[in-house]
Amino acid sequence: MKPDAKDLALLHALEGNARARLSELGRATRLSKAAVAxxxxxxxxxxxxxxxxxxxxxxxxxxxxVRAYVxxxxxxxxxxxxxxxxxxRDKRVWxxxxxxxxxxxxxxxxxxxxxxxxxFWEKLERRHGSFFGRREISPYLRLRAYPLDFISEAGREAKxxxxxxxxxxxxxxxxxxRKILRALSKNSRAPLVEIARQSGVSPVVVKYRVRALEKKGVIKGFRAAVNTVALGYSLYKIDFSFNDVSRRAELAGFLEGFPGIAYIDETLESDLEADFYLRNQMELDELLGKVKARFHSSLRECNYFVYARVLKYSRFPG
Structure with a gap:
């Protein structure tokens, strides 16, 4: 059975703060604690x-x-x-x-x-490179991960x-x-007592350490891993190349206004990269049409592909 409006509002709230208490989630969704649970x-x-x-x-x-395409x-x-x-199997691949x-x-x-x-790449090519055709390698410079505001009515208003x-x-x-980070990366809704048990310290120490890690910029938030495929979305990657790179920031701001924005990446390979959760090719065509209508004089080309299946997604290095 598909999630109803209350379910989607709850998913949105959990994706924004996975450590929120049942009472906080209840206020966000207008549900009782029992109903939330x-x-x-x-x-x-x-x-x-x-x-x-x-x-x-x-x-x-x-x-x-560092990202690689093959x-x-x-x-x-x-x-x-x-x-x-x-x-x-490789721990370095996240x-x-x-x-x-x-x-x-x-x-x-x-x-x-x-x-x-x-x-790492040299060893990979020795084992599997005989059937590699084209390949593209580029370090990430910066990545902006956007919340899934598009999945609920409340989210679309939240921005x-x-x-x-x-x-x-x-x-x-x-x-x-590191023990605390590892525990939170596996289950960020785990109670302080459970994280303390895994880390070998008291719950008070865990609470203090988590706040310190947030202040240091190590932890940027706590999220629910929402199954967007089950909600009917596919993840599309769009690479933009410019004739006039001075409009890159303007395009990034323009893309932020579209529902379904997932990531905006800065790499050494493309002038700008963006990922969107979309329901079908028609939505992609509509998005690209609006981009080209506004930026056609500055864009050299737009290339895109769809992620068919995610096989691994690790949250913590180590």
């Missing part, structure tokens, strides 16, 4: 909520993210399966997916330097700010901080 349980069991996580900025932990050439289903399986369109595979890895990624990551100064953290 019941609906959360239902949304989890039906697969609309896949978990809860802390939004950790890996750059504040000394990591950079187009297969002369591959077989068996060889592709081994390729994806090897990346899924995002992995199958792509429809210009590329066949994409992944993002956490590394501490470009030389570390070069070593919450995105969480930015990348380019942070490395923060000073210790082993206890």
């Amino acid at each position: 019941q609906r959360i349980s239902h949304l989890e069991s039906e697969g609309f909520i896949e978990g809860y996580y802390a939004l950790v900025d890996a750059s504040a932990l000394g990591f950079m993210s 187009k297969f050439s002369g591959s077989s289903p068996a060889r592709e399966k081994k390729f994806f399986a090897s990346l899924a 995002w992995l997916g199958r792509i429809q369109g210009e590329w066949d595979a994409g992944f993002v890895a956490w590394v501490r330097s470009l030389s570390e990624f070069a070593e 919450r700010k995105p969480a930015s990551s990348g380019g942070e100064k490395e923060a000073e953290i210790d082993g206890v901080d």
Whole structure:
């Protein structure tokens, strides 16, 4: 059964703050605490909520993210399966997916330097490079992750700010901080008592440490992992190339106004990249039509593809 308006409002509230108390969620959705608890349980069991996580900025932990796209050439289903399986096992790879369109595979890895990624890539090519056709590699400079405001009426009115990551100064953290981050990345709705048990400290210490990690810019928020596919959305990536890059900031601001905005990326490869949750090709065509109508004189080209399936999404490096 599809989520109703109250369910969608609850998903929106949890995606904004996964650590919110039942009473806070009740006020946001005009439901009783018992009704909130019941609906959360239902949304989890039906697969609309896949978990809860802390939004950790890996750059504040000394990591950079490097993305790679690959187009297969002369591959077989068996060889592709081994390729994806090897990346899924690698702890450095935090995002992995199958792509429809210009590329066949994409992944993002956490590394501490470009030389570390070069070593990683060399080993990957030795194992699987015989069926690599085109490939494209680019470090992320900054990533803006937008809340899922489009999924509910309340969300469409809220217009919450995105969480930015990348380019942070490395923060000073210790082993206890890492244990807390690991626990929150696996379940950010876990009670303080449970996080304390996993971290080997008291709940009071956990509460203090979490606040400190937020102030240091390590934790950017707490979110519910909402199953957007189950809600009828696909994730589209659009790469924009400019004739006049002076309008890049203007385009970014224009894109922020569209429902379904998921990410705006800054990389070394494209002038501007944006990801959108859309229901179908018609919505994509409508979006691109509005962009071209306003920026046609400044844009050189727009390329896009759709993420067919996400195979891995880790939330914490280590």
